Amino acid sequence: MRGLKAILASVLLIGAVAAPVQAAGNLASNGTRLPDLMINSADLTFSETSFELETGKYYRFRIVHDGGEELAIMAPELFRNSWINQVVINDLEVKPFGLYSVEFDDEGTIDIWFVPIRPGEYKFWAAGYEDRGLAGKFVVN
Amino acid sequence: MLGVSAAAAMAAGTGLIFVSNEKSHEVVVLDKDYQIVKRIETSRRPRDMHFNADRTLLYVACGDDDVIDIIDVDTLEVVDSIPTGPSPEVFAFSPDESQIFVSNEEDSRLEIIDAATRTSIADIPTGAEPEGVLVMPDGKTAYVTSEVADMVHVVDVATGTVTKNILVGTRPRRFILTPDGSELWVSCELSSEIYVIDTATNEIKGDSLIFVPPGFREEDVTPVGMAITKDGSKVLLSLGRANHIAIIDAASREVLKYVLVGRRAWSVALSSDESLAFVANGLSDDITVVDMASMSALQSIPVGRVPHSVVIDD
Numbered sequence: 524m525r526g527l528k529a530i531l532a533s534v535l536l537i538g539a540v541a542a543p544v545q546a547a548g549n550l551a552s553n554g555t556r557l558p559d560l561m562i563n564s565a566d567l568t569f570s571e572t573s574f575e576l577e578t579g580k581y582y583r584f585r586i587v588h589d590g591g592e593e594l595a596i597m598a599p600e601l602f603r604n605s606w607i608n609q610v611v612i613n614d615l616e617v618k619p620f621g622l623y624s625v626e627f628d629d630e631g632t633i634d635i636w637f638v639p640i641r642p643g644e645y646k647f648w649a650a651g652y653e654d655r656g657l658a659g660k661f662v663v664n
Numbered sequence: 665m666l667g668v669s670a671a672a673a674m675a676a677g678t679g680l681i682f683v684s685n686e687k688s689h690e691v692v693v694l695d696k697d698y699q700i701v702k703r704i705e706t707s708r709r710p711r712d713m714h715f716n717a718d719r720t721l722l723y724v725a726c727g728d729d730d731v732i733d734i735i736d737v738d739t740l741e742v743v744d745s746i747p748t749g750p751s752p753e754v755f756a757f758s759p760d761e762s763q764i765f766v767s768n769e770e771d772s773r774l775e776i777i778d779a780a781t782r783t784s785i786a787d788i789p790t791g792a793e794p795e796g797v798l799v800m801p802d803g804k805t806a807y808v809t810s811e812v813a814d815m816v817h818v819v820d821v822a823t824g825t826v827t828k829n830i831l832v833g834t835r836p837r838r839f840i841l842t843p844d845g846s847e848l849w850v851s852c853e854l855s856s857e858i859y860v861i862d863t864a865t866n867e868i869k870g871d872s873l874i875f876v877p878p879g880f881r882e883e884d885v886t887p888v889g890m891a892i893t894k895d896g897s898k899v900l901l902s903l904g905r906a907n908h909i910a911i912i913d914a915a916s917r918e919v920l921k922y923v924l925v926g927r928r929a930w931s932v933a934l935s936s937d938e939s940l941a942f943v944a945n946g947l948s949d950d951i952t953v954v955d956m957a958s959m960s961a962l963q964s965i966p967v968g969r970v971p972h973s974v975v976i977d978d
Binding site for chain 2: 567654
């Protein structure tokens, strides 16, 4: 009996230890909401021009566009150096293998849920408007 | 064609000014004193507009409902709609008005519609997001811009095929043709340039043209709409976010005057006697009236959300 109890105790102990390890390995949970990137197409401004991130943390990057111009938001180097869990476009979810840019033909909201995996400084911009004020950077530590 | 032509034939020359408002889904009608006399509800996102030859009907491309609405100029009512491909933006009639050439932005197609039967008779692949459309006076050649491919496509109308791609500046938008048919001017919104194409060779003629009003940077200039006088001597060019139009000597390419108008000057149209120009300002939700003799702005008139085009029935 002592032997069986010892085995059961060991199993319980292993189970107790294993569960937190599994949870800790799941990066795609409890994401940090970054400040929304609001695009003002009348003034050609971004509400944020710099984001500080950490590798291995899960983030939601929300882009909100007023629809005044057709704009493609580019951040190819950030996306290349991140794991993209999902892109949510006006509440519809896309699960991509990779991402190059997102484009607004009209007003709306796009959320990009991702985990940066490599430190660096990565630019983001609106294609064609990078010298007109629509540019910024992600600093990943 | 529509059963309204006879009654509406008397409507030509009313002096009315029509403005399409993209975001308020209406065509606003102003009288000669610039008073709003009617807001005509249209299909969603009205953009480019053209009269038929006798100005009894006004055709309006409505991008979010995939139709060209037809307004009776006499009754100021939408009397019909022609279905198009997805997201019609700019269109042009063939010289005899038997065909409508329309750029379908979402499908990357130049569609040719038979005006009598309302059926699509050609669907010509273009670069992504086609916009500007121009049909030559002989009806044999059409030109269409692709905003994404940065190209002007040359289309042989008889075969419905693209015969040449001409690489121009970034995000080419609209055309004007000089009255002698020799030069096609193309506005390139994001590279701030105007390209001139020799229609005899379909080659770019000379260097691109850049017009920067005093106090502005080149990147503030996002040219879109153009108009040209009947004698071909002057070109009017809307400079977008530079909030001006440029009045240009067409032969020398020199600027005669920069005229301050509203925010994001978009389309520009001339009255038939060329004494006035009307500019649709997309960000200030108004139109500006420009006196051509003094080359100065007379007044701005609020019209509604995001005015796109202006046409005048005079």
